[in-house]
Amino acid sequence: MIAEILATGDEIRSGALIDSNSAYIAERLEEIGIPVTRHSCVGDDFETLVSILKEISTRVDICVATGGLGPTADDLSSEAAASAAGETLVVDAKALSDIETFFRLRKREMAASNRKQAMLPRTAETMYNPIGTAPGFSLKIGTCLFFFLPGVPHEMKRMLSHAVLPRISKMPGALKEHCLVRNISTFGLTESATGEKVAELVNDFPDVKIGLRAKFPEIHVKLYLNGQDLPTMQTRLALATEWIFKRLGRHVLSLKGASMQTVVGDLLRERAATLAVAESCTGGRIANWLTDVPGSSDYFLFSGVSYSNLAKTKILGVAPDLLKKYGAVHEETAKAMSEGARLVSGATYAISTTGIAGPTGGSDDKPVGTVCIGLATPEKSEGKRFYFPFGQRSMNKSIFGIAALNMLRKELLGR
Numbered sequence: 001m002i003a004e005i006l007a008t009g010d011e012i013r014s015g016a017l018i019d020s021n022s023a024y025i026a027e028r029l030e031e032i033g034i035p036v037t038r039h040s041c042v043g044d045d046f047e048t049l050v051s052i053l054k055e056i057s058t059r060v061d062i063c064v065a066t067g068g069l070g071p072t073a074d075d076l077s078s079e080a081a082a083s084a085a086g087e088t089l090v091v092d093a094k095a096l097s098d099i100e101t102f103f104r105l106r107k108r109e110m111a112a113s114n115r116k117q118a119m120l121p122r123t124a125e126t127m128y129n130p131i132g133t134a135p136g137f138s139l140k141i142g143t144c145l146f147f148f149l150p151g152v153p154h155e156m157k158r159m160l161s162h163a164v165l166p167r168i169s170k171m172p173g174a175l176k177e178h179c180l181v182r183n184i185s186t187f188g189l190t191e192s193a194t195g196e197k198v199a200e201l202v203n204d205f206p207d208v209k210i211g212l213r214a215k216f217p218e219i220h221v222k223l224y225l226n227g228q229d230l231p232t233m234q235t236r237l238a239l240a241t242e243w244i245f246k247r248l249g250r251h252v253l254s255l256k257g258a259s260m261q262t263v264v265g266d267l268l269r270e271r272a273a274t275l276a277v278a279e280s281c282t283g284g285r286i287a288n289w290l291t292d293v294p295g296s297s298d299y300f301l302f303s304g305v306s307y308s309n310l311a312k313t314k315i316l317g318v319a320p321d322l323l324k325k326y327g328a329v330h331e332e333t334a335k336a337m338s339e340g341a342r343l344v345s346g347a348t349y350a351i352s353t354t355g356i357a358g359p360t361g362g363s364d365d366k367p368v369g370t371v372c373i374g375l376a377t378p379e380k381s382e383g384k385r386f387y388f389p390f391g392q393r394s395m396n397k398s399i400f401g402i403a404a405l406n407m408l409r410k411e412l413l414g415r
Contacts, residue, residue, distance in 0.1 A: 003036050056144060065148050089121060092118050216398060261289040280353060370386070375407055
């Protein structure tokens with residue numbers, strides 16, 4: 001059994017929006033043993049949609065399509081699906097009831113245009129959408145079973161996991177084996193260097209498939225194992241994971257794919273410790289990452305974006321003479337910033353960043369990509385200088401922030 005993925009919408013076709021849906025769907029299908037042979041993307045054109053649906057129906061057993069289920073005139077997926085299947089559109093009573101309930105529960109008036117979302121191909125099976133107005137549906141076109149999902153990512157993900165994947169898993173011809181996946185998050189090596197270190201896994205574990213995913217600035221190593229003997233598979237995957245850990249060592253963040261901010265948060269919580277952050281060049285990025293983690297209020301106390309020298313002195317207490325002597329981008333300045341953040345907040349630990357994200361502002365001794373990171377603990381404080389030669393400002397800000405969290409991670413782990 002093989003599958004394709006179809007993304008629709010002019011905003012996706014033109015590049016105005018990044019198509020993250022297709023990557024997510026492909027990964028989830030592969031996890032249940034359904035190979036994805038092709039990704040397609042078309043705009044909001046009726047004839048083009050009908051044509052691509054007919055093409056796909058002759059090639060694969062399953063297609064997951066996203067987008068085009070909204071209430072506006074350019075949302076054409078239902079109409080195109082009906083045409084490709086040789087059917088008429090009818091009002092689906094269940095879908096209409098779900099949409100009406102959605103608005104009623106939120107005490108909002110339903111617009112007349114939303115009724116369009118309940119117009120589905122005659123033989124379509126509705127898929128409930130409790131978090132949006134667009135019902136999904138499944139429909140057989142030729143010999144291919146299509147699943148039409150909303151384009152809104154969080155709506156798509158819920159429908160995929162609750163309605164689509166369980167149904168595919170029960171289909172005749174679906175993989176009857178177990179499929180185990182292990183995601184190992186790492187930091188500190190390039191994708192190519194990581195690949196070289198783990199390339200020989202196939203020699204010891206030919207049954208384990210390995211893949212690398214760059215999630216800048218982290219690199220994720222994914223292990224896949226299919227089979228019927230679950231206990232043996234679990235043992236094999238554990239051994240393969242141990243093999244990877246030995247090869248990558250201190251660069252491994254988590255054997256469960258957790259992000260740097262999640263790992264640091266867990267370490268702080270385990271130690272009943274708290275954290276404050278003083279940011280200059282990262283502009284609040286570290287604080288944003290930390291607070292994206294549910295429960296971060298257990299350990300995260302304070303963030304100060306001290307972008308100017310005046311803020312560094314007035315808020316963090318950095319001595320004006322120190323700034324005059326060393327400048328804003330220096331190990332001593334970073335050290336003083338972390339000390340100030342810890343003092344102001346009363347946190348157990350504090351980290352700071354001050355650097356040159358670019359693309360301008362660098363010099364011979366402090367080129368673009370230079371960052372100084374401070375760390376203050378109950379026992380000591382220190383500042384370190386790093387250089388990351390990335391040309392893009394956004395990339396530099398991200399790796400500066402991750403490097404600061406990594407410096408704290410090593411401290412929490414006892415180096």
